[in-house]
Amino acid sequence: MSVEDDLHCPPLSDACSGGPANDEEDSDDWDEMEVSGEQTTCLFCPLQFHTIAVALDHCRSDHKFDLLELKNKYNMDCYSYIKMINYIRLQKPDPQLLNESSIALWEDDVYLKPGEMETWLMYDFDDLGSAPSTPHYAIDGKTPISNINFSDLQKQIQDLTMQVRHKDMLLENYLRDMEKMRKVTRTIVESGDSIDKKLTHNVVSSGCDSNDYFNSYSHFGIHHEMLNDTVRTDSYRDAILNNSNCFADKIVLDLGCGTGILSMFSAKAGAHKVYGIDQSDVIYKAMDIIRENNLEDQIHLIRGQLEKTNLPVEKVDIIVSEWMGYFLLFEGMLDSFIYARDNYLKEDGLILPNRCNISIIGVSDTDRYNKVINFWDNVYGFSMKCMKSEVIKEAFVEIVPDDKLITDSQVITEINLRKCDVNACIFSSKFNLTARKDGDLTAIAGYFDTFFDLDNKIEFSTGPQATKTHWQQTVFFLGEPITLKQGEVIEGTISCTRLTKNVRGLAITITIDKNRYQYVMD
Template structure:
């Protein structure tokens, strides 16, 4: 069993000279203290606290007792106030500590508030915890005791760092062993099971990918996507008026701002990616900070400041609709926070398949490996065929009618929706060679004013494009000829956000990875 870590309270941080055990004398700070809620400045924290209590009705001791705050929580609260600039009544009336996120422990601009001995607040009953007639109260620790306390904390901190380093090495070894076991198991079998109901709860690489601003440019620049959401929200403003909205995976906050513009009384946006900090700037830039409240964190591991919401908005769709696994978070939000009779926007989706005839593209993709600068690389072909491609199919390459293979109602479905099987038929619209199957999805905002958009090859291009499954053995079809097919889809075991797809086209079976 791991040794218990010492309890460390960061009341003060003083640099220690590694070559000496002596302590330099601490000089009293000369920097003035700026009020937490206005621009007034004071000579001491105590006087500033008294001002906050009388002028802004902000009682720090009451807040400390209400949330059982420690020094870490105090530091996060100060950083939260400086970053979010909330009204003091919001802090006092909230049912949870709004600053309870480790992102607010990140070092910012150093100021006297962060050096305040918060642990000593209210600890001496005979001493008032606020200034009286402008005089600073005396600490219950004398100077020598304080020096010894700091010295002990530094020793404890070094001990903790050594323990953490040891634990980290053990964790790395365990991860490597687990990765080896999973890789071995996944290479032996790729079972499809409708009983498998995984829930995506963590993926650092996935969230980090959304910290790149180019991704958000591509999404915002996708007019089909963004204007459909805008129209669905603003044309249904009666639905949003005076409602509480949760934006799951808020990104740059565009859906939150549409919701606020539609009349929502409160909007809570949550995102695990670092882009949420830019979104906070965007919200303030548009003077919407009183309506929109952004939170950095993973929804499944975060307590929201409200128990229920009336509407959930989210742009969760990935390639082939289900890639990325973000639907799990939307369904978690639905089951945890959506009020009875509430709405999810959008609330319905379908997945469709259509036959494609593009011999030139097929030849360029596969025959390329026959002669690569004079060398044969034919062994690459099986792997190329197994990977689903993301491409835009020209309209004139469509060979068959399309077939809907999955219908999803977000109000009733479960996370098991990613695992499905479906028999379908493709009928040729003309003579041609079936070289691939293209997958796409339609999104429906089934609201009083209905809005929908498609990512199919016959519709305007979106950043999702189409998911292409190339066939090892192309099939010749005549106009009007039908071919019986089936699809099964399940989550990957190695990467739960990816998909494993099996297509049966006539008598041939093909396996693909959407990853």
């Protein structure tokens, strides 16, 4: 693949090639471009405008998208601008998401490779807002690019082209090495002892992404904790067994089956065949468990990553999965669930659970706040206050006592598992929490509820007012406590995005009045 083919750069006119040109010729060229050039299509709707300046005014007034404000917020340069334009064209995000995200969502270098050239990429972004005597974006609605700036930009694109070519070469070498490693591993597995060979008929090994994540589920203590979570396990059991008419003679996929408990519930409910898949080594013990319970004819277990594994059937009638993580979405398996739904579920198939939501509630726990945050004011007689800003960025997973709740709760996002896509992890919501008593608001706690909307409905909550679960609550401590009186309403915004370097991680931003707090779940 040629890098030059991927980077569609506009042809340079004589005036932009660094050759001599007088001001009059320069002006004529750009006047002509304004008259005869392509119209500019809005970044967020189909409307077209004669100039970028007018398009930017439209974006600012109609879509609440202020490019200058974004430039200052993320300290953007021309490269970041190019990536942002390409990101918007490819991903088509809501402008509110761009405004409220705590991070620049377009930082990946893949967005330096544009599709078709368009007028937005001709805009002189470096000069945006630099002339105090002129409006934000243009003079008389025109946005000329200087010869020097455009020439520099072309040179920089050429440099980037070389960098991309070098990275492509490294990537090819990496893929070659990976293929060699796969062949070696396959040889070792195929020449293994007789015990290993007995497992191959029941196991499909696959490539592994997020090794640390899946390896963590090889520790049996985690499965003991989850099985001992009666709220979780009883809810799944009741949803399956109390709706056994839905399972009779059906084919079931248990995604992330672990020890196989949901597979066995499904078999007990009368399923004709259950396919359980898991990428961690606990699958081997699950096979022993299935044989212990004489269910090997009904339940077929597969070791592998669903996205890289071919199931023995084209479609299933039911997908059962306990995919949820802390704050519902952190280190969850939502992406894998969506892949299973879109590729293996019959059109009229069932999903268990089929609906979830995330809620927040205000916390007033001064003692806990002092132990976690104010602890750094005086550590063995030394001030370590500089640590507080870093500690506050961490989200804490813990139980919030019911008597420490100070406000009512509010749902901030709902996920319909029948219709959602992988962008369900990216959302923003305004909230209004009313104080139920006087006190200091020290944190915002998040939790989720799960619903099985079947003939016999089942639901459970991980909230602080419900029975404890292993998910507990996710606590976001504030930088400074806020004093509230009973009946007072606290207003704010909470937004959530994925982390760039860890797709299973989350970046959470909470804004209350003029205070913005950013948290990382990594």
